Amino acid sequence: MTVDIAFIGAGGIGSIHLNNIEDVDAANVVAICDVSEDAATTAADRFDATAYTDHEEMLEAESLDALFVAVPPFAHTNQETLAVEHDIDLFVEKPIAVSASTAETVDDAIAAAGVHSQVGHMYRYASVVERAKEILDGRDVALLDGRWLGGVPPSGWWGVKEKSGGQLVEQTAHIFDLVRYFGGEVDDVCAASGKNVVGDEIDFYDTASATMTHENGAVSHVSTSSASPEELIDLHVVGDGVKLHLEFRFEGEDPPRALGRLTGTVDGERIELEDDEDAWKREVEAFVEAVETDDASLLRSPYRDARGTFELTLSVDDALESAVPEAVKQ
Template identity: 35%
Template sequence: MDKVRIGILGAGSMGSVHADHLSKIEDCRITAVCDLSMDRAKQLADKVSAHAYADFDEMLEKETLEVLYILLPPFAQSGQFEKAAEKGIHIFIEKPIAITSERGKSMVDAARKANIKTQVGFHMRYGSAIQKLKKMQEEGLAGRPVLFNGRYQCNSLHVPWWKDVNLCGGQIFEQAIHVYDICRYIYGHPKAVASFMGNVCHGEIPGYTVEDVSASVSTFTTGAQASITANNCSVPNRWDALFDMTFQKVSVFFKSPDEAEFHFIEKDGERIEYFNEPVDHKFAEDQDFIRRVRNNLPDFCPVEEGLRSLLFVEASLFSAKMDGQKMRVEIY
């Protein structure tokens, strides 16, 4: 059986991460790498024995690709997804899928029209503890959802474009979206959100227009509630995405997507189960996506999910800009 032919768009840090993973998967092969910097494209392409391109349209024209990995910053999404979809190429795209919901909707429409397989890089969904709770929920063992408490915290200036809200969308868009997505994945799509944000620690840094603290509350049709906070003023060189989840029959306190304490409410009182099964989430998502493409299996986290989590953070951002006014969260 021929190997799945893969192209990579974006030879930055995420391009290198995914290229390394894909090189370890036996039934696929990276045949092309594209980046605006030809030197950077060639450096990664040489590493995986692929062709290098600086022009995306040229790569699409010359290469016969089955899968495209779009690993670009949010501001750089400008129709590459739609062009690949039109050619029937299956697409993996990193989060956030775009900097506006309008661009995200265009991607979803293109994917639906082409009937391609898609995957968004919400890798924390592959956490073993997350999956344990998801299975319990699907089997009715968790009971009704009650409360989600999530937080994202770090302390870094990151890459230069990340400081500019017009290029990254903000911390809610570019980082905390992981926590917003896990909230959606487990609790369902929220109906409304109200948020506040500020810039407390970085006001004197030239060009820093991203919020460095935010807080939101959300409500769901089930009656469940959620609170999500984020900040860029916490411990340096740490990027923590943490959450606690309360259900009718169990409360789960996560130390990571793979490690958690499950506190079960039983007739005789409380039963505590400690769970810790480390998983390489990014490698798992690459393996899973290629497997689903190869075997024509249903999508795990399709581009629709990327758009819906984008709509969630977008509503949160709009609310914060309107001093906490409650905003409806659109579903598409």
């Protein structure tokens, strides 16, 4: 089966997915939509696809099996709900929205339609995360401690909180997602933030830190900063007989690759594993295969689960404002 696919969003992360999907045999990109006509046309020409600047027109005109929605957080309007009305399977890049109500509306529509869905938490497809998940299966986790440190991305909307959600929602969601993936659901969170380094490039905190208690008794901590001159993305996990350290990095261009490294101790034995394949590529391959074979088990980050990560980041953001522990919406 050939999977007929359209894209909404041809730049940024959309361009990374387009580059990776070229190597997926079952994928047939038939249409690309972008608010920039030049971007849509340039991307469409690569695939001999049809270019659009209006996603409603595209969804009405094309017969699609799957749709990639790769737009900035504030730009999610009716793309997903219109797609599921046409029985189209969805790949939605994170963050899935900037408001809880938008995510709830889309989640309900996906559930009602029964379509497949995947959200771009690519680290769930990293081989080092797969191995860590295998190691932790059946073990009690005591502590998770993660960091996302870096600078301010060049896109103008990223520095505007009502458009991006802030760094917690837009970037560090990847670490919060792994905290849930390994540590289970979160009960409560308390958090603090400050802005001492970055100036007018952003209208929110440049540094934040959150401590969480999980339903199963684990404790987790995540720090984030856009004031760092060097990038650092990692997660420590401590549990019964294990101490793991996951490190993540981006390498190369056109497209860049999302890679990782796992080190630690398991039952007294040292372990070390390097990723040999791009997590972005693996998540795209898995989604196309899930659509092609109608196998939802291949989808490690369905929309409903990803909504849990999104709600967690919003709860952390609320805790930053209130400075008191916040119950996490389930």
